Amino acid sequence: MSKHLYIINLIFKSLESIGDLTEVFRKISSLLNEVIRFDSFQAGFYKAKSDTVNWIFTTNESQFEKSVFKSEEDEIVSLAICRIETVYSNLAQKKIFSLNKNEEICLSENRILSKSRMVTPIITNDDVFGLINMTGANADLFTERDAFLMSIVATQFGMALENCEQLVEIEEKEKLRSMVELASSVGHELNQPLTGITGYCALIKEDLKESDSIYDDIVEIEKQAGRLEKLVYKFQNLLYLENKSVND
Known part of the structure; x- marks a missing residue:
């Protein structure tokens, strides 16, 4: 757990001064990969008015299917936005879990999980500002501890953005x-x-x-x-x- 705390501390330091968000996401993904072995990391903005997600950064272009899409097109993304909490799934259990409510989420009818995923909303001023999406082929890739870690990172990210807005x-x-x-x-x-x-x-x-x-x-x-x-x-x-x- 000490390594996790060390990584969190480094991420917090990287958020002390927010400039180019793409570069910030790049640093965060690199640090997180030290403790969470994901295959792909995507991050971007969410626009509530049009209900669209716009990925602005990815570590794996081959798994980058769409840069802009309606949230309803992706069930796990939609769940993370609606519930305003980290949602994750594993191929091994073939189920979706939420972090804060600590419960299993029923899949839509005929919904088949093709990979393990974890989606975390970034909140600013009580609204979903953006999302971080991690994917991987490993059946047991994501755990509750990973979800908790991502929740901490996203919370700090949101606070940093709010402080940046207030400074402006x-x-x-x-x-x-x-x-x-x-x-x-x-x-x-x-x-x-x-x-x-x-x-x-x-x-x-x-x-x-x-x-x-x-x-x-x-x-x-x-x-x-x-x-x-x-x-x-x-x-x-x-x-x-x-x-x-x-x-x-």
Whole structure:
């Protein structure tokens, strides 16, 4: 069991900084293969809206039948998603087991297991974000201990993704706050001379007749200054509302 704990620790370290998910899956599969002797490892995303699975990484292209498919096309994948838990099967027992509920799952009528499998959902914010699928020809390949190990790895993976999302949100909020402050400062600097321009135009117009040669020019300057004032106000208001919606 000490080797399992060692591998878990290495996986946790690999999840401290998530960049390219394909590379993360590659590292995890390599480490897991030290303690779980699978023949093929696949990982990818799950889209609930379209109920589709999109494998983005595999260690064995020859067993990579479909990169995108409906979850209902794969009974074990569908079970893992619906139950939100690790589901595994072995050829030797010809049965499907769930980890958390510790029970056997009845196979669909005429369903024949062609290989041993284990599917683990990756959960973020209480939803299935992705899946890890392991397969092998060995009849007794996967055990309850393997399923428990995968559950720990998937949980940590989900937490790392949530933390990554929260970090992005914090950074975006900070950027937006800086933009609002800059817009407020720029708006203030622009509004002062614009107010002066419109005021001067009004004063000049009082001493002019409409027939004077520069009258139309003063009117146009006053008009354009007023338009710019409104534009600055709209821009500031838009950023304020956007900042408020992000922070609510």
